[in-house]
Amino acid sequence: MAASANSVIGNPIVGLAKSSPSSSAFLGARIHLRGERSGRSASASPSSALAVSCAMSGNIAAVEAEKNGKPGLGPRPDSFGRFGRFGGKYVPETLMYALFELEEAFRALSKDEDFQKELDGILRDYVGRESPLYFAERLTEHYRRSNGEGPHIYLKREDLNHTGAHKINNAVAQALLAKRLGKKRIIAETGAGQHGVATATVCARFGLECIVYMGAQDMERQALNVFRMRLLGAEVRGVHSGTATLKDATSEAIRDWVTNVETTHYILGSVAGPHPYPMLVREFHAVIGKETRKQALEKWGGKPDVLVACVGGGSNAMGLFHEFVDDTDVRLVGVEAAGFGLDSGKHAATLTKGEVGVLHGAMSYLLQDDDGQIIEPHSISAGLDYPGVGPEHSYLKDIGRAEYFSVTDEQALEGFFTVGSIAFKRLSRLEGIIPALETSHALAYLEELCPTLPDGAKVVLNCSGRGDKDVHTAIKHLQL
Amino acid sequence: MVVASKASLSLLPLRSSSGISFSCRPSSTSISWGRSCTPMASLSVASAPAISEIFSRLKEKNKVAFIPFITAGDPDLSTTSKALKVLDSSGSDLIELGIPYSDPLADGPVIQAAATRALAKGTNFDGVISMLREVVPELSCPIALFTYYNPILKRGIDKFMSIIKDVGVRGLVVPDVPLEETENLRKEAVRHKIELVLLTTPTTPTERMKGIVQASQGFVYLVSSVGVTGARTSVSSRVQSLLQEIKEATTKPVAVGFGISKPEHVKQVAGWGADGVIVGSAIVKLLGEAKSPEEGLKELESFTRSLKAALP
Numbered sequence: 001m002a003a004s005a006n007s008v009i010g011n012p013i014v015g016l017a018k019s020s021p022s023s024s025a026f027l028g029a030r031i032h033l034r035g036e037r038s039g040r041s042a043s044a045s046p047s048s049a050l051a052v053s054c055a056m057s058g059n060i061a062a063v064e065a066e067k068n069g070k071p072g073l074g075p076r077p078d079s080f081g082r083f084g085r086f087g088g089k090y091v092p093e094t095l096m097y098a099l100f101e102l103e104e105a106f107r108a109l110s111k112d113e114d115f116q117k118e119l120d121g122i123l124r125d126y127v128g129r130e131s132p133l134y135f136a137e138r139l140t141e142h143y144r145r146s147n148g149e150g151p152h153i154y155l156k157r158e159d160l161n162h163t164g165a166h167k168i169n170n171a172v173a174q175a176l177l178a179k180r181l182g183k184k185r186i187i188a189e190t191g192a193g194q195h196g197v198a199t200a201t202v203c204a205r206f207g208l209e210c211i212v213y214m215g216a217q218d219m220e221r222q223a224l225n226v227f228r229m230r231l232l233g234a235e236v237r238g239v240h241s242g243t244a245t246l247k248d249a250t251s252e253a254i255r256d257w258v259t260n261v262e263t264t265h266y267i268l269g270s271v272a273g274p275h276p277y278p279m280l281v282r283e284f285h286a287v288i289g290k291e292t293r294k295q296a297l298e299k300w301g302g303k304p305d306v307l308v309a310c311v312g313g314g315s316n317a318m319g320l321f322h323e324f325v326d327d328t329d330v331r332l333v334g335v336e337a338a339g340f341g342l343d344s345g346k347h348a349a350t351l352t353k354g355e356v357g358v359l360h361g362a363m364s365y366l367l368q369d370d371d372g373q374i375i376e377p378h379s380i381s382a383g384l385d386y387p388g389v390g391p392e393h394s395y396l397k398d399i400g401r402a403e404y405f406s407v408t409d410e411q412a413l414e415g416f417f418t419v420g421s422i423a424f425k426r427l428s429r430l431e432g433i434i435p436a437l438e439t440s441h442a443l444a445y446l447e448e449l450c451p452t453l454p455d456g457a458k459v460v461l462n463c464s465g466r467g468d469k470d471v472h473t474a475i476k477h478l479q480l
Numbered sequence: 481m482v483v484a485s486k487a488s489l490s491l492l493p494l495r496s497s498s499g500i501s502f503s504c505r506p507s508s509t510s511i512s513w514g515r516s517c518t519p520m521a522s523l524s525v526a527s528a529p530a531i532s533e534i535f536s537r538l539k540e541k542n543k544v545a546f547i548p549f550i551t552a553g554d555p556d557l558s559t560t561s562k563a564l565k566v567l568d569s570s571g572s573d574l575i576e577l578g579i580p581y582s583d584p585l586a587d588g589p590v591i592q593a594a595a596t597r598a599l600a601k602g603t604n605f606d607g608v609i610s611m612l613r614e615v616v617p618e619l620s621c622p623i624a625l626f627t628y629y630n631p632i633l634k635r636g637i638d639k640f641m642s643i644i645k646d647v648g649v650r651g652l653v654v655p656d657v658p659l660e661e662t663e664n665l666r667k668e669a670v671r672h673k674i675e676l677v678l679l680t681t682p683t684t685p686t687e688r689m690k691g692i693v694q695a696s697q698g699f700v701y702l703v704s705s706v707g708v709t710g711a712r713t714s715v716s717s718r719v720q721s722l723l724q725e726i727k728e729a730t731t732k733p734v735a736v737g738f739g740i741s742k743p744e745h746v747k748q749v750a751g752w753g754a755d756g757v758i759v760g761s762a763i764v765k766l767l768g769e770a771k772s773p774e775e776g777l778k779e780l781e782s783f784t785r786s787l788k789a790a791l792p
Contacts, residue, residue, distance in 0.1 A: 097684065241593075356633075
């Protein structure tokens, strides 16, 4: 066990660490978890006691490689938190220990049956899982071609979760994790407000202090969610610096964490940020894909052919995709926001128009100018209005495993290809489901996608959220 | 580059720029390289001394380095250029110059605001480099750039290093690149003879701190508190024990920064054994909030002198 501590090449920390059976070579101390039983303590098993940067890494790499089964894909992430060249931990030194602590806690709890049982219980009885896989009969009919052929459209109903979006899956799990870490103060960033509401919700449920950072601009366009957060007992702090949107709220949340790291847990809302967040958030949303596999088998005895999801930071997409990444016969399609159009300079299509750089702790595609300054993105939907994207999506795009497209504000709101109907309106009128504007981007892409699909192709679209929060925006833009 | 030779006389050229400067007060034990007089004119040489060189010279005289930080472009690049000269002549031993960035994670409201103002004024990297190209030859103390990683990546690490080397920058501080990710940066920095300074903080475990101090060049940057930049009313007493711990692990010089804003703080930190004291937000605020650039520069001079006077 000790030997492996020194065996990782190229890691300067490991090279200096003294091997010590009972302590972590990384920091000479062991993480104490609340409610930990002595038999299950983090340092009891050799694989978890050592520094994350050494023995753990070997272990995780082995586990991931095994899980993947495909040598080509590599561990996702590897021991340094990288997905290929993306990911990593580009944060001020002050946060490094907290990130290590978080990762250790996560790995320990993933093997902790009590924790898993507690989490499953909350997902079932409080969040309302499992969410249905719904056959969208009229939407399917809408895409049926004149010869009677066409794909079958299913909606994974994350909009039916408590709080109305997928965000709660991650919030609930991280709140439980925070409690285990003994942290009583929670901070979060939010764009559309859904993650903020989910965080405020779980903090109320678990009795934690909650502070949510939200761009001042976003607060205006998602006023309903601001009210909900406050009603749930959270303090919503408006961020006026920079562009006063999600990226600035995220920067401010990170600054708060740097300052209060010893008492505070940061519930990051997407698969972005420094390692271990992209992995953590993905794992907590992976239930979406896991349920989908089971439900697909039940409903049609097979797998989906195409998975479609909107991509802002990438959490709902990763949650749906992850289960199927190794099933290469399943197409993964992500849809970003093209705002006023890809050539307008006012969009949030990071994977299409971005360049690789570092934002909020991760190496990933991002929207930046010639000087390396981060650009203010634009999308009618606050939740997609982020100039970065989760590093795993950047990786999946680079290796060609997933495809990413984008849809304009107009297309999301007003159908471009179908005369007289609108994606947002379309789902409302055809299925009686009012989708979130973010989700509407994925729905709008069906216009492009469905004509190309063979007869009977099974499409599962992640209906990531409900659109009640967007009615004011819709009223402004639509003549109803 | 000037070769330092202790045995030689006062006719040796001091630092950079356009002529020969004389040491006015050679001490009995060693030549005074220090700030006892303003160089009248100096030889045109490549650049100021290396940062580690500055520290070793100061150490010989039991002096503590005064290291101010300002944001380039706030209120404007021309004022920054003048401010660098004022800081130099008012007793700075090393100057940190911040490149303004859109998402400065490690910075508090004062430096954030300075960055926003500078960017709004159109400050960009090329502008800062042109400014430095003009002013560095006139400075006697070295410059270290303080920048976030993305602007470096944008240009390419190799290219970035050669550009800054070219204008005489001697050091670099990148607050959002932790030790694990510094390999490429360090390689290129060494290649271009730029000293890459690494940061250690109160939350850094001892073993990790040892790795950091071993890899850091120029000096070790000890962040005084758990938080972002910004003046505090007092300096955490943790700094004293942290300094001791670091000094047990390395003989490299250690400078303390974040939160230090008054002569009392400076004196206290020096008393605890720091080899250098860094003052940022207090100076940035002064320059940024002054009624006019000229006012700001005047206040800068007297403030800098008062801070410097608090140091041995």
